[in-house]
Amino acid sequence: MSAVSTAPSPKLSFRQQMHLAREDAIIVAVNRLLADKGFDAMTVDEVAAEVGIAKASLYKHFPSKEDLAATAMARVMQRAVSFLVGVDPTQPPLERLRATARWTMGLQLAGEMPSLPSENSSLRTALAANTDYMDGLMTVSDTLGEWIEAAQADGSLDAQLPPVAVLYTLYARACDPVLGFLKGSGQYSDDEIIEMVLRTCFNGLCRR
Amino acid sequence: MSAVSTAPSPKLSFRQQMHLAREDAIIVAVNRLLADKGFDAMTVDEVAAEVGIAKASLYKHFPSKEDLAATAMARVMQRAVSFLVGVDPTQPPLERLRATARWTMGLQLAGEMPSLPSENSSLRTALAANTDYMDGLMTVSDTLGEWIEAAQADGSLDAQLPPVAVLYTLYARACDPVLGFLKGSGQYSDDEIIEMVLRTCFNGLCRR
DNA sequence: GTCTATAGACCGATAGAC
């Protein structure tokens, strides 16, 4: 991925570029399927069909289904890191957190946010072994953790909640099924849905 | 289930009682596994092993894995209906909603709340075809819907949110992964976890 | 003795892996 974003890499052969491009297409397809049906229900045949390549070719890129999914989720985590560094640092910390939550919700409604694996899935171990994913996760957690503590210090965020509880809540809202429920009802636009869920997340269900 | 609780049913043979008791054990085991790993990852061999019976015996009780899971989830829905009718009606509607959320969270921490199936799972169709489940779901939704509108009318609940959004949020919190995250951190007791998540749910992350 | 439910072997399809 760094190969496509950093400019001074002219030494890539055509083959290598094709390889990377294909890998990119695979990852995009995997994230869509992961968001749609989850890891267990996703088959590698589906992935191959979606990308339009032979199943065997997948195994030239990834040693296993777990690794495939872990790489795809590491990519999402990388996008999150990129988003965070782009957030306007002059904004108050609460607004930075809100912007982040809004972004993750948009990602989910766009079908690009993988649903998180159940507690004991084989995916979990693959994720834990994926350094890209774990590094991204740590960077995201550290950044959000700082913002959370700053927002608690300036009085905008509930200071009685442990920061880790806030952090986990933000992670969970990125995969909140409420978005899908409301979308399935067909009564609201994506923006309306996001604003409603953001409101319940930050302001709560009770009247203020 | 009604057979063991209602007194005037002496016509049940021991065989039938055994049958019902075993069915009960099966359902309990299924709900545990469903909560633990989800429908796709759960195998019927595991269920049989957990209950301590042969797999074929399962199929004397339930025609398919989907039906098995649907029956188990219908049981949970039935428990929810029972809980709702037992909620103190003299409490204000907001407190009734809070008590309900607290109860569902306790259920999840106890490992008795099945994780909800992904959007297109085969379980979904089985659930839609299960009248017990659908009846319970409708009863629960109607009851909660009334409480929600009452709580909005008396000013305790945010009246700007569509009632259906509140309803979906309460359903989603019953399966909120934040509970599992916090439990996994090992730093908080179950009661502390529930109170924290309840607080974020009803009061929001922002300071009041 | 009959009849039902059980247990464990068994089958076919499918999905991961190569």
Next chain:
DNA sequence: GTCTATCGGTCTATAGAC
């Protein structure tokens, strides 16, 4: 394109209740 493991589902002989 093939191999193999696994999983949902079935078959049959047997044990036990009546």
